[in-house]
Amino acid sequence: xxxxxLLQILVAPHVSEKATLLAEDARxxxxxxxxxxxxxxxxxxxxxxxxxxxxxxxxxxxKGKRKMFGRRPxxxxxxxxxxxxxxxxxxxxxxxxx
Numbered sequence: 001x002x003x004x005x006l007l008q009i010l011v012a013p014h015v016s017e018k019a020t021l022l023a024e025d026a027r028x029x030x031x032x033x034x035x036x037x038x039x040x041x042x043x044x045x046x047x048x049x050x051x052x053x054x055x056x057x058x059x060x061x062x063k064g065k066r067k068m069f070g071r072r073p074x075x076x077x078x079x080x081x082x083x084x085x086x087x088x089x090x091x092x093x094x095x096x097x098x
Contacts, residue, residue, distance in 0.1 A: 001041065001044055005041070006041070006044060006045045006048050006049075007045075007049075008034065009033055009034055009037045009041050009042055009045040010031050010032075010033060010042070010045050010046070010049065011031070011032040011033060011034060012031070012032045013029065013030070013031055013032075013094045014030040014031060014032050014081055015094075016030075018030075022083070023092075023094075026085070027085060027086045027087075027088075027090070027091070028083050028084065028085050028086070029046075029083075029084050029086070029092055029094065030081055030082070030083055030084075031046075031081065031082050031084065032079060032080070032081060033059070033080050033081070033082045034080070035078065035080050037059075037080065037082070039057045039059060039082075042057050042059070042082045042084065043057050043084075046084050050092050052086050052087070052090035052091070052092060053086065053087035053090050054084055054085070054086060054087065055085045055086060055087045056084075056085040057082055057083070057084055057085070058082070058083040058085075059080065059081070059082050059083075060080070060081045060082075060083070061078065061079075061080050062078065062079040062080070062081065063078055064076035064077050064078045064079070
């Protein structure tokens with residue numbers, strides 16, 4: 001698999017209350033990923049970037065909400081999230097926790 005492609009798969013960590021609870025309790029981390037990323041690509045990208053073992057990958061496609069921007073109707077961008085379950089004994093430190 002192309003190394004440049006692996007570096008572009010993970011767009012950003014998804015930071016929310018639910019994602020924090022999953023990371024603490026279930027060894028799951030949530031990432032925003034490219035819209036055309038596959039589960040295998042996501043697995044390899046996480047293993048290569050963080051040096052951890054990945055047990056499972058689940059992917060969710062979220063459609064953007066329809067909103068009014070001033071008087072004009074519009075639509076927010078669509079989002080694709082990956083829920084990555086790590087193997088026992090693996091952990092990723094995301095953020096500036098001290």
